[in-house]
Amino acid sequence: MKLDLDISKIDKCRECASDIADRIMEQVRNVTTTTCERAVLRLLGVDGVDRAGVPLPNVVVDMAHQAGLLSDGIATYMARAAVSAGLSLQQVAEKVACRQLDLADLGSASCDCDRSAVSGAVAASLGRIRENVAKRREYLSRLDSGTEPLIYVIVATGNIHEDVEQAQSAAKAGADIIAVIRSTAQSLLDYVPYGATTEGYGGTFATQENFRIMRRGLDSVSAETGRYIRLVNYCSGLCMPEIAAMGALERLDMMLNDSMYGILFRDINMKRTFADQYFSRMINAYAGIIINTGEDNYLTTADAYEEAHTVLASQFINEALAHRSGLPDSQIGLGHAFEINPEMKDGFLCEVAQAQMARDIFPNAPLKYMPPTKYMTGDIFRGYLLNGMFNLAGVMTGQSIQLLGMLTEAIHTPHVHDRYLAIKNAKYVFGSARHLGEDVIFRPDGIIQRRAAQVLADTARMLEYVRDQGLMDAMGEGIFAGIARTPDGGRGLDGVVARSERYWNPFEEAMSAQLGLATSSNPSRR
Amino acid sequence: MKLDLDISKIDKCRECASDIADRIMEQVRNVTTTTCERAVLRLLGVDGVDRAGVPLPNVVVDMAHQAGLLSDGIATYMARAAVSAGLSLQQVAEKVACRQLDLADLGSASCDCDRSAVSGAVAASLGRIRENVAKRREYLSRLDSGTEPLIYVIVATGNIHEDVEQAQSAAKAGADIIAVIRSTAQSLLDYVPYGATTEGYGGTFATQENFRIMRRGLDSVSAETGRYIRLVNYCSGLCMPEIAAMGALERLDMMLNDSMYGILFRDINMKRTFADQYFSRMINAYAGIIINTGEDNYLTTADAYEEAHTVLASQFINEALAHRSGLPDSQIGLGHAFEINPEMKDGFLCEVAQAQMARDIFPNAPLKYMPPTKYMTGDIFRGYLLNGMFNLAGVMTGQSIQLLGMLTEAIHTPHVHDRYLAIKNAKYVFGSARHLGEDVIFRPDGIIQRRAAQVLADTARMLEYVRDQGLMDAMGEGIFAGIARTPDGGRGLDGVVARSERYWNPFEEAMSAQLGLATSSNPSRR
Amino acid sequence: MPQVDLKNVRPYGDTLDDGRVQLGFSLPIRYGPEAKEAARQLVIKMGLENVDVVSAHDLGGLFTYFVVYGRCIHSVDVTSLRVPRVQVEQMDFFRINDLVRDKLGRKITVVAACTGSDAHTVGIDAIINMKGYAGEYGLERYPWFRAHNLGAQVPNETLVAKAIDTGADAVLVSQVVTQKNVHIANMTRLVDLLEAEGIRDDVILVAGGPRITHELALELGYDAGFGPGTLPSHVAAYIAQEMIRKEHRTSPDLGEER
Amino acid sequence: MPQVDLKNVRPYGDTLDDGRVQLGFSLPIRYGPEAKEAARQLVIKMGLENVDVVSAHDLGGLFTYFVVYGRCIHSVDVTSLRVPRVQVEQMDFFRINDLVRDKLGRKITVVAACTGSDAHTVGIDAIINMKGYAGEYGLERYPWFRAHNLGAQVPNETLVAKAIDTGADAVLVSQVVTQKNVHIANMTRLVDLLEAEGIRDDVILVAGGPRITHELALELGYDAGFGPGTLPSHVAAYIAQEMIRKEHRTSPDLGEER
């Protein structure tokens, strides 16, 4: 530990976060959601859209929801329908969609023989995911897997084909990781768009076909350059578990996936979000996908210096909840950001303190470090420099994933050369100051050490308070990013359904078992 | 000392440098040069040009030189002429110029009553210089004198009036120091151009009138902004002492003034240069002008990593010679530069080692830190970033004077906004990382410490070698910047004249006395 | 330095009228001498002379990025430029509130939102929220204002309904995301809606955001537009003064007071 | 992605033909909305649309600096571009020396200098000096070359005298400082001098420097020009091959050998 932090304070924080997470999990285990069930359908191989363009998983789940069937879990009904009608699961979904089949009409009894009707599909799906894990491992062992901080850049043209070109260009310039930013407000869609898309605002729609296209595009540069290029998308919003499922199937490597982001920044209902993040993270865990949490977002509305402790507090909570979905530390890419006002005297020292603190406290996490955005202006030269100082802080403090800042952050989503320039920036700074962090010792009780100690102390106080209040109520007080949310406010509450005694989710069951988690499929079994 | 350097090695280097300087001084004390004598004339108030545009100091000194009079010092003849013809010194010069008076015709005897004929002019000139010193001190005490690293930028439009605009714009943006770059190859002119000039290549001619115009321009921004803006020019080339005289009279604050630059980079004869630098530095010392040495230039031809020790060796030699001209440490702005190949791994650590070493070894010197130039390319963004890292190294290691790099270094002399952007760059980095240097300790025996120790060891070895060979002969071997020069090669040797027993330089005499130096006007008095 | 000819202003590098301009762009062509020449030709078409391609980078085979310098032959007649500005006398928090109290005698109601798919609330929050921005209080803290901030991604319909509901004097819209001009379409739709509801003339309609200028706002049928760096007091002063102007227009007997 | 139309290549930001271009320049006018508008108008004159002045800085009262983005309406026909290139087959140190030995049978003499007031010797040193550049040896180390490097600030007269003196096969000139086109004047003067001495056609005349292109060199009456990134072997290969071409031209009986 470079910062001589008070270990007992860190332990205290973890203890509080653990209690906080346990209380959330009590609720989570009792409910399912429309998107969780749609994810089950997707994992069962249900795909495509109806004539109105509505994805089949939505059509089926909506009908089941209206019929009050969801509390048992969609899998039960799909199994029963397949058995009774002698159809494949996809055919069941298609028939449901054209109203030739009504899941509510299948009688009520649930028996294990029905369940066996889906076990083939479950095994196939889990097998495909495990194959992806193996393929990734094989790539990483055979190809150059990059040196930390890994270089992470975004593409966001709105057109998946242009995205591929831009991603390939970036990968050749040295990017290790490509994230395809989603179209504005996709997170508020309660379905996942279908097929290859070529129109989007500020980003490109996350669809399974788009995942596939980009994966292929990157694999081909990997082959060409001998470096494994990782792919990222957004597992956030009203469809978290579905996107997790799609990512698992298409071998994404990382997913933006935060336990509270949707609540705070997209005004999604918190019961919904906590349930969705639980299952989506389990899928990510199973698929070997690294999650990226979204603490950086706090600092876009709150002050990075004043509210530094909220970032750390959130990291502890994200970690505790991630553990409960079976994510090992090595897949918990906690987020933080370089967002202190550049005008602040010794601001760089405070940034170093914050980044080093994350490293010291979460030594095994693939920390994801986010660039300056808020204080970026149209002055692209200044922007380039700020990004350079950010890169310096990143390499000095041993960050794992460096999301490169764009000099044009205040102007537009990146142009093809913006990304190139950003990569050159990082390569220079990372190389030229590679061992600076190891070569310096922070002066005991100096500015950096004192700053870190103070943030940790504030965090401990905050987490104790949240534990005492309960997270859901504390969120009502606007403790994160100054944004207040209530347990019954926000979008998507209507998609939250209490689990019945008969609730069954074959993937949750299988993954829990394989991840060594106590299964929670059926609350009675707990 | 942040680097735990071996003190005995440092002492060894100083000892060698002192011996080296003493041997140079033995030669210097025996000669005068045409430009030293022209400087005497300028200090005596001789100014203007003849009908052919040749400066009167040149006309008079050339004639005296042809007549073989220079070895006695021009002052003697001026005095005698003034007494015998009943003319002012300026009138004497004018009459000599139109051949109405021949200094050789005045008879040979030299007596002290003659000398008293110039004592008024000497006193007036020294008084004006002392007044300038007082005025500068008054400004610095009344106005904001800046925080180190002081921000130093150059103007180089070729037109003194545009220069003033650009300088004022830079000063308002935060520059503390303005240097007016000289027109290409002015250093090779064996005279100082006259009057205000509006044409120049890559810079603006250094003339006394231009000094005056810029001084006035800067004083007016000082008044407006409440910050004292310092003025710099080049006291280099074939007219070092004359430019020193002009600068002393026009209240320049700093002068580029190196003991070996002209020899190496302008192929000026070394006997000439050593003599010129001696007297020019004495004038600078007397005028309270900080000199800036030119070690950065080595790295434009030699490799900054391989040849780092030559920079340190040169700093020791420059220091030793400067002391012999009466310059206190606080006026010896030793130079060095951030010129390591940006592609080099851990290059930034080596830059920090070099800069910190200069700080540790010369704790009282107003170190001047020069920006990256050699590895600058047309990629202006990369250039801006390199300059930012340079600024970081500067503030981290406590440099005194930071000559800001221009993002367009590889393209053109600075545009008005290039300078502005450079100042913003420095202000951000200096503020944001103000106490970083104090807040970190270099790991004992780490990369930085080991690099510095190695450079120091190489330097000690080099200086011992130079002491043993003698500097003049060692320079024949190309020890600095890979450039070999011989004692009788190069420009300007014809302007070097042995001093006679009667040699007299009233300014050297007076300044030496006031600076507490053993006078060397007359070698017999030593 | 010679005098600038304001009828023919040219870019300035280090000498009057040297016309120096820097450009940066990519072309979708392979790196090489031909690419550089293409960049040079393009810049010549823009009306630049002495064009220097000072750097060219291969962006992975299909694109090349250039930095170019040249001398621009065009000039602008600065004397003929007219830039519309928001008509407002700058006032501080206290003077604005005093003005509303003294001249209007009732509280001003404003409703504000970040509309459409836009979730960038920081800008509108800066203007409205208690805590304000850059050391100034937001409108919520103005005793003579009643401010309703509806937040992010508010449909235009919701905003209009709220305006009717609260009898708003002013409607404030923030639009940050401008990619492919979504903001323009969205802003225009709001004006249409207000007109359809017949209340366009009853409210002061104000837009703001990093790409909003007063000129653009006027074009789109708004009363005023505020760009980057706007402070709460700018907006409050404008609304207060405009309200008073409006009152005077409708009740001309008060005309003398001004 | 749709195919690039090589007859109409446009700048590319993130979508084919979006025309995005970034500009940076100062105008000698006071900072303010009018200045921004002036910048916008100027960029419109260059043929850009959707012009956004994304940043404007006050440079101390008399100047304003702008960063501007816009969409360029111009395009270039890349299919019609012809860029003259130095005609040379790339070879390494060994092959070049073998070639000279085998085909020429005598050493090639070159004289090189940084001429006029220019003191930037690093570039010519990179080509000539023993230690060379970027991992390649310089011409002084080529056994089949005899290289004389005259160094900095060499008057054209001295260079020509040296060329005559040594019976030089090639004359190499480095010109770095280009401000106000001093290099052009100086380079032209050298050609005139060589012609006056009647030896222009006896030597291969080569220019180099960061702003030198082959095209410019041809224009000024040189045989070849070399820009940034030139390696010693490029120059050596060119001179060797050109010497052989010349020999063949003068002694046509050897023509078959090629």
Ligand code: B12
């Ligand atoms: C913070 C931020 C976010 C936060 C927003 C949090 C929040 N609650 O606001 C988060 C992380 C959620 C976010 C998300 C996205 N963002 Co965003 N974001 C930014 C960022 C970094 C800063 C914006 C900001 O807060 N500025 C500070 C405020 C104070 O400035 P301001 O808005 O200009 O406001 C001032 C004035 O304009 C004026 N004003 C503003 N509104 C109003 C209204 C009225 C009535 C008045 C009078 C005045 C006024 O007064 C304010 C004070 O002076 C900018 C980049 C940048 N540095 O500008 C990108 C940026 C705006 N975002 C962008 C994009 C694309 C997105 C996403 C679409 C990306 C994606 N695909 O996921 C999403 C989608 C969000 C959505 N649905 O809208 C782009 C927009 C590109 C473009 N030209 O359109 C930018 C430029 C970044 C980029 N280069 O890609 N973003």
Ligand code: B12
């Ligand atoms: C080093 C340097 C100096 C050194 C030169 C030392 C030396 N012995 O050469 C010193 C410090 C002395 C110096 C001084 C000055 N310099 Co200077 N200097 C530079 C600098 C930093 C690097 C140049 C360099 O060495 N490049 C590396 C070499 C390897 O590249 P190159 O020259 O392009 O050479 C390659 C090719 O072009 C080609 N090539 C070059 N020549 C030839 C010849 C032949 C025959 C062939 C085949 C190929 C060839 O091959 C080489 C290898 O690939 C540049 C800025 C920059 N980063 O470019 C400024 C720069 C060139 N200097 C500049 C100026 C203005 C000056 C001064 C006039 C400033 C002043 N007023 O005092 C003085 C005057 C010097 C003079 N009389 O010429 C300007 C020129 C502006 C312009 N566009 O004209 C520049 C661009 C800096 C700036 N932004 O102001 N400088």
Ligand SMILES: Cc1ncc(COP(=O)(O)O)c(C=O)c1O
């Ligand atoms: C965790 C997480 N999810 C999603 C997003 C993206 O936003 P949206 O919800 O618009 O897809 C972010 C943005 O930073 C994020 O941090």
Ligand SMILES: Cc1ncc(COP(=O)(O)O)c(C=O)c1O
């Ligand atoms: C000491 C010194 N003098 C002078 C100069 C400037 O060169 P010139 O001799 O062309 O004036 C430099 C350049 O860096 C320098 O360091």
